Amino acid sequence: MKRTGGSRLSRRISERVDSIKPSGIRKFFDLVIGRPDVISLGVGEPDFPVPWRIREQMIYSLERGITSYTSNHGLPELREAIAEYYSKFGFRPDPENVIVTTGVSEGIDLALRAILNPGDAVLIPEPAYVSYKPLTILAGGEAVAIPTTPDFKPNYDHLSKYAKEFEPKAIILNYPNNPTGVTYSKKELEEIADLAIEFDMIVVSDEIYSELTYSGKHVSVASLNGMEERTIVLNGFSKAFAMTGLRIGYVIAPEDIAEAMLKIHQYCMLCAPITAQIGALEALRNCDEELDRVRAEYMRRRNLFVKRLSGVFEIRKPEGAFYAFPKISDYGLSSEEFAERLLLEKGVAVVPGNAFGDCGEGYIRCAYAVSMEKLKEAIDRIEDFVRGLRPNP
Amino acid sequence: MDKVIEVLKILEENARLTPKEIAEMTGLDEKEVERIIRKKEEDGTILKYKTVIDWEKVGEEFVYAIIDVRVDLTREKGYDDIAKRIAKYPEVHSVRLISGDYDFQIVVKGKSLKDVAFFVAEKISTIPEVRDTFTHFVLRSYKEEGVLLFKDEEDRRLALVP
Numbered sequence: 001m002k003r004t005g006g007s008r009l010s011r012r013i014s015e016r017v018d019s020i021k022p023s024g025i026r027k028f029f030d031l032v033i034g035r036p037d038v039i040s041l042g043v044g045e046p047d048f049p050v051p052w053r054i055r056e057q058m059i060y061s062l063e064r065g066i067t068s069y070t071s072n073h074g075l076p077e078l079r080e081a082i083a084e085y086y087s088k089f090g091f092r093p094d095p096e097n098v099i100v101t102t103g104v105s106e107g108i109d110l111a112l113r114a115i116l117n118p119g120d121a122v123l124i125p126e127p128a129y130v131s132y133k134p135l136t137i138l139a140g141g142e143a144v145a146i147p148t149t150p151d152f153k154p155n156y157d158h159l160s161k162y163a164k165e166f167e168p169k170a171i172i173l174n175y176p177n178n179p180t181g182v183t184y185s186k187k188e189l190e191e192i193a194d195l196a197i198e199f200d201m202i203v204v205s206d207e208i209y210s211e212l213t214y215s216g217k218h219v220s221v222a223s224l225n226g227m228e229e230r231t232i233v234l235n236g237f238s239k240a241f242a243m244t245g246l247r248i249g250y251v252i253a254p255e256d257i258a259e260a261m262l263k264i265h266q267y268c269m270l271c272a273p274i275t276a277q278i279g280a281l282e283a284l285r286n287c288d289e290e291l292d293r294v295r296a297e298y299m300r301r302r303n304l305f306v307k308r309l310s311g312v313f314e315i316r317k318p319e320g321a322f323y324a325f326p327k328i329s330d331y332g333l334s335s336e337e338f339a340e341r342l343l344l345e346k347g348v349a350v351v352p353g354n355a356f357g358d359c360g361e362g363y364i365r366c367a368y369a370v371s372m373e374k375l376k377e378a379i380d381r382i383e384d385f386v387r388g389l390r391p392n393p
Numbered sequence: 394m395d396k397v398i399e400v401l402k403i404l405e406e407n408a409r410l411t412p413k414e415i416a417e418m419t420g421l422d423e424k425e426v427e428r429i430i431r432k433k434e435e436d437g438t439i440l441k442y443k444t445v446i447d448w449e450k451v452g453e454e455f456v457y458a459i460i461d462v463r464v465d466l467t468r469e470k471g472y473d474d475i476a477k478r479i480a481k482y483p484e485v486h487s488v489r490l491i492s493g494d495y496d497f498q499i500v501v502k503g504k505s506l507k508d509v510a511f512f513v514a515e516k517i518s519t520i521p522e523v524r525d526t527f528t529h530f531v532l533r534s535y536k537e538e539g540v541l542l543f544k545d546e547e548d549r550r551l552a553l554v555p
Contacts, residue, residue, distance in 0.1 A: 296399075
């Protein structure tokens, strides 16, 4: 084939995509490969299998040959069930405004692409899940990171300073939070809601860890006065029902935004996989007991992990999700140095905090989605590692 | 969550945990955990601590049989009286009053088929109120005490996931 012109890699790839950094945890991934002795506290997914009744329902549907597309919106029964289910978090949306997506990941992308014009600013309180910033950039927006250390909560004064400066179109919230495990009380959400209304912002509310709330009950920001019309709720089945690889989530949005999101969804995804949708329906209908059991178990692990490590780190007791985010900077190592040495010397994998934004430097993310025995062993190894870092008295 | 219930649930899952470990898991004080356990042992809520063992693994084979028992009640002898008579035999693993065609379902543990068959013939069937019995020998067990006795799933998660 004849070559036309001097194509170079940097020019073949879109500048926008080129500007996005590859994920920071890749390096650690390569270090863990082939080391069976490693206990990984770096896994952001449940260690429980998908409840059997969900799997059984999916198998049964496959046996009956249910493998077609569904409507772009998703199965009507599932959308109804989601709307009904959400009333436990404070409001009951119209099922018409529910779209079933291929995981929350797709939901974030749809939300940002549906609302952003080129150059629109999006506030992202950090530390934050790794995809918010890249997806904002890919949607043509400008990602504005707001550091929230050390308490990991953005308050009104803090946010309004940024809102005034950047006149943002939207703010992305994630509570309970990956990587910090922090969640917001109703009062704290009200402050953020006031600000969203005052500065006319859309709230993108990623509530994927809502079922894994240990202190009090999860409240959706969309349930607050005047917020349903400006909130895009994102949620799914990956964390509560361990359906990570089945890629199934949903969005609840005001009518005009839902319509815009549906437009993108129907062209880029068409519909979420039907087998996973059937599993999701079973999850909402019949898995309360499994959910209670799993939540109780995570809570025990959280208590143990925080209690044991509070002797060696400054560590905040997380209210939700399955992450703890201890501060390690007192030991004179950067997040990456700490994580790399802990992995190489003691065989415990964690994710360096700076993978979740610059202000995460000095912290590590530990996921306690491992069995109690492994968690205890990991704690012993971490204590051992930290002891070696201390200068002799 | 009720702290007593939480301690009991944790113990039911793993009786070997120390009060210190349970304290770490619940956020309760260690002394308080000790108090709760002592109290629940004393008032008979905690019946006993035992171990679920897969005896086949060490070549120790036991024969289990599920025996359905139909009884005739009399003015003098009710269900409780008959159940107690059956339950006192050490060979009897469990006795339950059930709904359906039969009245009791009992599980008998023995060394051999013959052992169990003779026990039923000599000790259960001969109880005056027992009208008839139906014996099912257990051929293989797949789940005991909520524990799966087979392993067909492994952790396939990637080592690091954001």
